[in-house]
Amino acid sequence: IEVAKRLVNMRRDLGKSKRALLELKQAVNFNKSSISFDSIQISMPILNDTNIKNNKVQQQQQLLNKYERQIRYKKLDLLAIHILEAEQTYYRFQNLFDYELSKMWQNHRNLVKDQGMTTTLINLLEQRLNNITNRWRGIDNYRIDYILRNSYDELNYINMNEIEQTMEMIEASSSIIIDTTHQFSDKQLQLLSRGPSYVPPCLMYILFSNESMDDIIKKQFAPLKHQLMNLFEKYSINLPLRMEIHDQTYREFKNLFSKPIPSNLYQRALYEKNLIQSIQYSLKKHNLILRRTANNMNTFYVGNVTDFETKADRYLTRSDDYEILININDETNEKPLDGALKEMIESMNSLLEKLKTHKAIKDDLYQQLVADPKKVKIPYLYFLPNISNENDISLVPIITSRSSATWKIGKYLNQLLQPFTDKILHSTTFADEIDFIRKLNHYANTERRLRPTTLFCTIKITNFYTLDEHNNMLDIIGYFLQNNLLTNKLESLTIQTIRNLLYVFLYNNIFYYKDNIYKCTKGSPNIMALTETLSNLYLFVWQKKVLKEIDQNIEFLGRSNIFTWDKSSAIELEKFIENIREKHWNVRFQKFISTNVQFLNASIENRQGQLYSQVHCDSNMSRYTLPYLLGHSKSAHSDWLRTALIRAVCYCTSVDDF
Template identity: 65%
Template sequence: MELKQGVFFHKSFISFDALKLEIPMLPNSIPANDKIEQQFSNKHEKLIDYKKLDSLAIHVLEAEMAYYRCQNIFDSELSKMWTNHRNLVKNQAMTTTLIRLLQKRLDNVSNRCRDVYNYRIDHFLQNSYDELDYSVTDNKEEALKRIGFSYSLIIDTTYLFKKQQLQLLSRGPIYVPICQTYISDSNQSMHDIVKKQFAPLNYQLAGLFSKHNIQFPLQTEFQQKIYQKFEELFSTPIPSSLNQRAYYERQLIQSIQNSLNKNNLILRRTANNMNTFYVGNMQDFEAKADKFMDRSEDYIVLFDLDEEFKQKPWYNSLNDMIESMNSSLEKLKTNISIKHNSYQQIVADPTKVKLPYLYFLPNISKDNTNILLVPFIATDYSVTWNIGKYLNQLLRPIVDNILRATTFYDEADFIRKLNHYANIEHRLRSTTVLCTITISNFYALDTHKNMLDVVDYFLTDNLASTKLEAPTIPTIRDLLYLFLHNNVFYYKNKIYAFTKGSPNTIPLTETLSNIYLFEWQKKILKEIDENIEFSGRYKDQIFFTWNKSSALELERFIEDFREKHRNVRFQKLIGTTVQFLNAYIENRQGQLFTRVHYDPNIPRYILPYVIRHAKSAISDWLRSALIRAVCYCTSADDFHQERIYLELTLLTSGYSLLFVETHVKHFFNYFHAETMRFWRNQKAYDKFRGQWFNFTQNREKLSKELENFDHHGGLFRLNYMYDFGPRFRFNREFHRLWCAYFQHHPILSEKNTKIMLTSQNVYSLNTLLAAPKSPHLNQP
């Protein structure tokens, strides 16, 4: 416990002298300048911190196991003593006075240990963010014992932030500064705050009731009841301590904003969907972005806003595009190719359409000193938003059903099936070669014409014997044509269109890519004997085994295939060891060995980037990560080490030891396997692992049932803004009232409907400091 608390406070009583970490000199081959030297220094500092945590992870695991062994010995001896006493064993019974003395001594020892523990934790708390200069020679030992807090921050600038600023930025983009809603406007009352937080839920309920023709009196009564309960629970003023912290963090955020603006710096979350900030020079960042756009073959400039339009303004051209698309939809409705209600869903309203805009996020997964940029497009309420949503709801269930046999549902599904192939069916041979393929242009695989042809062929080939309800396959092609050819976006005073693919932020894009790769991968898999091999795909990654010939011949086959289909760009990995979906997979002479894989270029102790309510999302992530660990790790030792890595990740990110312990205990207690946490018995672990394999299979079935509800319009997602208060209690009250009011409704009853009520944080560091701003374009 004490070791873990030390990590939480970025301190440790363990000496790291054995690491022998010397500050390296900058190589002579690299031209020296302030920025390069600062990058080199930052990278080395992180390396030191990671090595310290790796060392701590080993110490923590050894300490846990040692404590458990001693506790077992003590419990066994104590039990034996009491048994002998109760059974009046000769020469081993004890007087009442002696028993009382022993009990008193045990209590004193326990109290003493507790006092020492509390004293040390108090020391950690008082000195966790001290101002000592650990660069002084006399304090080298203290410097080694200190654990850094820069895991979630990549610094690519010579500017030196203040220590307090670094502490806040190191919490990462998902960190939610506490109670900012309550201090954002000093003039607002508690009633105003609660009303603002309830507004999204109230709006969603009104739309839901209107859609299902709920009588207005019933609708009004229910919404009033919900609001009364919401106001009752969330009208409590925040404690003074939280109020002080809220103002302190707001001032700190403002100081960071001033530093960024004054020094021409840019702050962005990283593109690898991890809880990491990147801070660099604005001019350098934009130069890389401009270079990317100049070289990209996926976009084409429609018109330049810097040039005064000689014919008509840009917004007139956009309105012409909307009118043309709506006219085509009108013709489809007139020809009864689409129904009237479908037409109402997909037609674009010019007054509500927003022009999508492109922004870039840095990708630092390969080299921390040489960032690459990844484009993203904000597409909410774009010209094609409605039609894309409609087509995805139509196609996704069909596509998922057809692709089910050749795709993995998730990480757990993959490793469970691989384990079945190797250890249940015993089809993994000592000569079996493993191969993975990673698609690098997943969202821009081919031209629009070729994409339409592939989708047309896919639907015709798989649905020819099935009567498809309206719209027909030709109508779907027409709608897809409108979707693909009307995706435009804004970037630096230019309007662009896509030549390949479509925005990666629209779900339909992934569905179309899945269709295309299904047809593409069939040409590879036809060379594979399904009775011998194991294969499948998850999004942009493919895994398969190969027994047909040697690894060299497999490589020749894949390279020949690459030459014939050059539009799909990919990297391959062939051998007895590969990595797939964050799993390290090894064929050890016909025996399958797996564990969690970490890219050496990506920091290990980093949380994922999550949205909605951060703490709730991280809670879900920890449970999933523990399940992934037990499914991936064939060795009990590897599993326990991975569990410690996860615990330290949360502690270094500011999550309390109570939070971590509660979730870890719940994980082991789920199958009543409390002792497995401190037990390295491989046979017992294999049984425990098998239970989780069965659990993931059942969880997948439940997830598919939920998806089925969603496809049939029975899943309703509702949310409200949250900053402080008893959200769990409100959620329970909401579901209780819903059941009471709609238990007999043909659609909204608990039997026919799934309500997902979630809370969403209003402010995170990403939204306050790093979120790309929507461009302001001049239009009437």
């Protein structure tokens, strides 16, 4: 009887600890928590009289937003500590219960005197334990489904010990950067805090309620149909089998999609649709812009449209990377836009025709590269906000390029050049984060070349995609190929043919922004894979200068750019870097020299000749923010989490840091 009582009490404690853990974790999703945040203390930023007199309301609001963001960070940190403690409590009760239950069964099987149990008692005990489990499960479902999910206000409740507690609202998560004086409602902020990756479930049932189910199904099936067609082509599936697979897939898709959604999901979809519309109304009414941030994290930025566009216009005016070709609204243009675009495409195709005529490229490659005027779309430029550690907001230009006139040529050239480039630069390039830390550990701990006087230097290229004018870029790439190819050919193309194709690619990248058509005078669109390959090739010559100096001291170097220096003091290293800057003035970069630097999400430190490393956490960004992902976000986030865990294992010198 005493054993049974202990097991019942332990199961009750186990269920209670599990409920506390689940509720803390669910609080993160629903912006609520029952823990107290009174211990958090952050001083409010003080505004000087000058700012107040000048009535810089926006600057004051930025300071306030930064303060509120720091409060949110601290709350999440405190919540994480409570979750960790709750997990430890849960596992402790689980181990105690498992041990007591195992001991009971062992005594029962061994017929230990006064320790065995009758069959009736065992059945009663199992029933009692199951009742306790079911009771806690019911409590969990009630609290999570009916209190957390359906409430947006602060609420009071009585816990199992009848001690009154308050479940208070947590401010919207740090997945929002607010750069405006406009105040959104708590409900709006809660939705925005889910970030740009969030897709409201079942929203299409509300948005397309005026359309027939057949029309909705056809629209939703279209992307899957496109994927099926690509697979059919890839694996040369015969026509009858294609039709069979397509029809069966469509029937199954229609069957699943035609089922009505549960009422709770319908209500949620309707609620979130209205909430989205209210956000859109607020953005339009208060002249605000909503964009994801440029760091590819699941974070929204909200700012004033006028201020944002002023920064964008200033960027284009001051930049020498782009040049205006045509003002769309200028009636004095010699050629209309359509005529100018048609002429550019004809010129490109004419150059390709000449290459085919002179046997420089084969007919099948010509057909692959030639541009179809009916399918070409003019790329457009947009900007994403980038928030610095100093809380300054700059803009990053993004040029769409898919379906552009140069898209097919760029895709082919990258497939040709990238494998060869990677092979040449392999010895001084880090494949990924794990490759970097493995090589750094080998340098420091296996070869024991890290000395107390060794400095780390990181170099960040700030104009990576726009390094130089096109003619210089062509010369550098030609020089690279000549010095690294055994013959005058790369696969079936000569170096001169590659240069000719690159000429067509580089000199015909255009885009539009507002009322103007621009052309790229340096580099190429930053979302095209070829742009990165060409920049890596160009930096090869720049890197050789660094390698020459580093090799004299047998030091550690790798791209993207980090190296160690033990030749002399930091002052001498500064002079060395500035000398490189003067000789290669077109390569703009930021340098950081210290015994403690950040590189590839790692914080590395030289502690008197001993390497210490850990995962770097950006102080300007919440540690709990997920990356911005498209497609199957659940699968992608799972892969990201796995990568993050592997990174932490490899990076962290200390178990506590891990």
